[in-house]
Amino acid sequence: MVQITNDHFSITQISRSGQCFRMNELTQEKAGTVAVVAFGKYLELHQDDNRIFFDCTQEEYDCIWKNYFDMETDYAEVIRGIDAADMYLVSAAAFGAGIRILHQELWEMIISFIISQQNNIKRIRKCVQLLCEKYGEQKEAKNGVVYYEFPTPDALSKASIEDLYACNLGYRSRYIYETANAVVHKEIDLESLSALDYEAANKELLKLCGVGKKVADCICLFALHKTEAFPRDTHINKVLAAQYPNGFPFEKYGGNSGILQQYLFYYDLEHKEAVQES
DNA sequence: CATCAGGCGAGAC
């Protein structure tokens, strides 16, 4: 068990922000605990106020999870950089202050965000889980929990479009089929993407079938950690139209724009519900 | 029953 203290870390907010579709709350026996599968490992973590408990060795934390959860970034500093006159952004950041931009796996993000289009978080999670169970490698954690790795491009490319339809992917089945085959046939080299800057990486990703501007930006932000990427979905477009009629001040926030996008997105997504429930 | 969900591709112009 590794214990970390951090005032800007919330497993609930990270899970609900919807950037990670393989993070689940363990509701039955371990309330308040979240499980995540990434980089071949299964991790359970829980939180008590600003103390976070990672159920793993110190070595595993240092090698994988410290980077995965972006623990070295000072989110308080990002929030301090917000224009105090921008009341909406100040409120959004206060509401979502525990969100972190994860360093997720590239291939998984490509497929996950193709699935995400015209879709909701609940159904996306179900689709991803089905894909993992059907085409991913089965493993067992030290505590006996059985989990599945995200399927490799090779494994996914062996699925027919009909097979993919059976995973409730709908019209996105063809996109995933085409994309998996494009990657297997080296029409795009995923390995070299992380070395590119935001503009170049984004342009490469647009070559993939089913990847447009919005999905490419999500991949840049959540896998390549290009924090200047600012994905524009229906929520964000609504917020921009209502709160920033003269445009969002990208010139002011630059490389932190993507983090602020997550605050704006999460605020719009969850704030109304939070108000209703209280 | 209609509408919409964290859009995209294809085709028309």
Added chain:
DNA sequence: GTCTCGCCTGAT
């Protein structure tokens, strides 16, 4: 280049 439209499926 910009616009429109159809699209799987489940929730409301």
